[in-house]
Amino acid sequence: MTDTEDSCLVQKLSHYIELDDLSRHHLAQFELDQIDVQKHEIITRIGTETSKLYVVKSGWLYAFVDMPDGRRQLVRIFHPGDIIGFPDLAFHHATTTVQASEPACLCPFPKKRLDDVFRLSPRLTALLFALAVRDQVIFMDLVRAMGRMSARERIVSLLLDILHRLRITNVSMTDTMRLPLSQTEIGDLLGLTNVYVSKTFRRLEEDGFIKRDGGTIRILKEGEMTEMTDFSNRYQDMDISWFPSYTTRLDQAL
């Protein structure tokens, strides 16, 4: 790919800092190859060796773990522009199974290709670091939802989370979004059963919070829903004040 047309990874990261040519060059190294995957195809299987990361070009995917009794827990949803595999960087074996929830296109690249970024671009490294710790906060929000919220509140906070995530790269988006997840998948993400997800969605619709139409969903009372769940948008602003500048050189060493 040329540096002139922005990939969705570049687009997403540009939301936080101005990317210089060197950074764009580094990021382009992550998107040299690409593969297509089918709906429900498994990308990485838990327990297998981790050697690669993936940039999502299109499609939704998710990571999950199986429980001994056959149930499962989704832990994360991936959208275009997200990078799959960071959590596994720290381990020799994958900690989750990653599966496509719809047809998708991915760019695989080896772990080792991060080396250049770490050695040559402290500022881009800081951005990746910030994204990693930002994701920790996203997990805390999920823990909070699952630990102390009712089924209704959990579903509402999931919808708001997805809405804000999609708005980063799609500023024109208002209140309607595609939701390519089954109710079973949503339940597996929020610690509920598919049955109760169905009942809760229906009640949300009856109460005028949402409007469903096929695979899309419309958020009708965003303000009320935000207040109901004490929701914070984690995708908008980022503190970049502590990032090293691009001009920093190593030869300033002690």
Add this chain to the structure above:
Amino acid sequence: MTDTEDSCLVQKLSHYIELDDLSRHHLAQFELDQIDVQKHEIITRIGTETSKLYVVKSGWLYAFVDMPDGRRQLVRIFHPGDIIGFPDLAFHHATTTVQASEPACLCPFPKKRLDDVFRLSPRLTALLFALAVRDQVIFMDLVRAMGRMSARERIVSLLLDILHRLRITNVSMTDTMRLPLSQTEIGDLLGLTNVYVSKTFRRLEEDGFIKRDGGTIRILKEGEMTEMTDFSNRYQDMDISWFPSYTTRLDQAL
């Protein structure tokens, strides 16, 4: 502090990679100051400006968020050698409140002091990055526990998690540990009530899984408990194969 006596931060990080003198020097910059805090004293309050991080020298602390109805959700426990505040790096305002669960000693340092590490030590940066993504996996484990496990299993997996964390820096530790958390705090961490935590602990003791004595707890059937919760130790091994080497120099740039 001199470089000869290892701080618990250095001790903990040394578990994963050999730290060279430069790295030790960088880490020493995190422990220049130190403050004592009392039991239940609040270190950082949610919503206030984030400017500092803290290295824990002694004592246990935890991070939590309040719910509108007065309940709360703990999201993380800190032990000696842990760094407090990474998740807030990405934000201008603190996302959690951090409180001491017992008297503790902390070393505060400004965000900006990470700059040197990012610019001058790619390998140490990679280690911090690996710890950040490792923590994501810890959060996934917590999500899994709260989404798909019974109260008994959640408590068992918490006990195993703490046991393995303490064993990193205390290799002599076998099956007995101090647990300076009230049952209310444990409930707030696992999404349970203090009442049910009490009932569940009692049953675990009756069934011979644990033995309690004042503030300490003994794990009697570690193997069985590990299997019951499908527990994975996230603290033992780390994949450092992709880390840049210490000798890497920036002047290899394109």
Add this chain to the structure above:
DNA sequence: CGGTCCATTGATCAGATTCAAGCATTGTGG
């Protein structure tokens, strides 16, 4: 056209909460 997946709905069940009371321990001020 039959099979599969998914959403829906009702009846029943259970794990965990809520409410309430009692007891032990610790800390504090008189």
Add this chain to the structure above:
DNA sequence: CCACAATGCTTGAATCTGATCAATGGACCG
């Protein structure tokens, strides 16, 4: 040194949210 308050753990009874079980119907697909 004691009285008293505050905190934490325990236990029981009633209640409720969400799970389980089961059946139905629609949409899609080979």
